[in-house]
Amino acid sequence: MKILIVDDIKGWRDYHSYIMNELFExxxxxxxESAREGYDKILENNEIPFDIIITDMQMESDFEPKYAGEWFIEQIKTFKNYKNTKIVIISAAYNIPTIAENYGVDYIRKGTARSFPDAYNFLNE
Incomplete structure (x- = not known):
């Protein structure tokens, strides 16, 4: 399982990594640590794409009025090789359900992710 985790907070990157290692062998x-760095990783891994991409929404402010995570998801969606990649937003943004629905991706609220690690289990179905 090839996974990309994009979040500006190291503690969250480490937490998501731990959960993914528990879920998958x-x-x-x-x-x-930023949407731009995540985009670079997409470019570097275009031939053998990631199976799962977990991204925060609120990172660098370069893309306002959009969240950096929105820009990142828009970029991912332009790559044919990533059409089957599962994208999950994990964010504290208040409008995360609407954003996820608009882009056709999954989401977990950060509070839920922190309190209920089982919230990630749908990724292994």
């Missing part, structure tokens, strides 16, 4: 996890 033989994981290859890469991390990025």
């Amino acid at each position: 033989n994981t290859e996890i890469q991390t990025a």
Whole structure:
């Protein structure tokens, strides 16, 4: 399982990595601390794409009025090789359900992710 985790907070990147290693065997996890760095990882891994991408919404402010995570998801959606990649937003943003629905991706609220690690289990179905 090839996974990319994009979050500006190291503690969250580490937490998501821990959960993914618990859910899946033989994981290859890469991390990025910004949407731009995540985009670079997408470019570097275009031939053998990630199976799962976990992204925060609120990272660098370069993309306002959009969240950085929205920009990142828009970029992912332009790559044919990523059409089957499961994208999950994990964010504290108040409008995360609407954003996830608009982009056709899954989401977990950060409070839920922190309190209920089982919230990630749908990724292994």
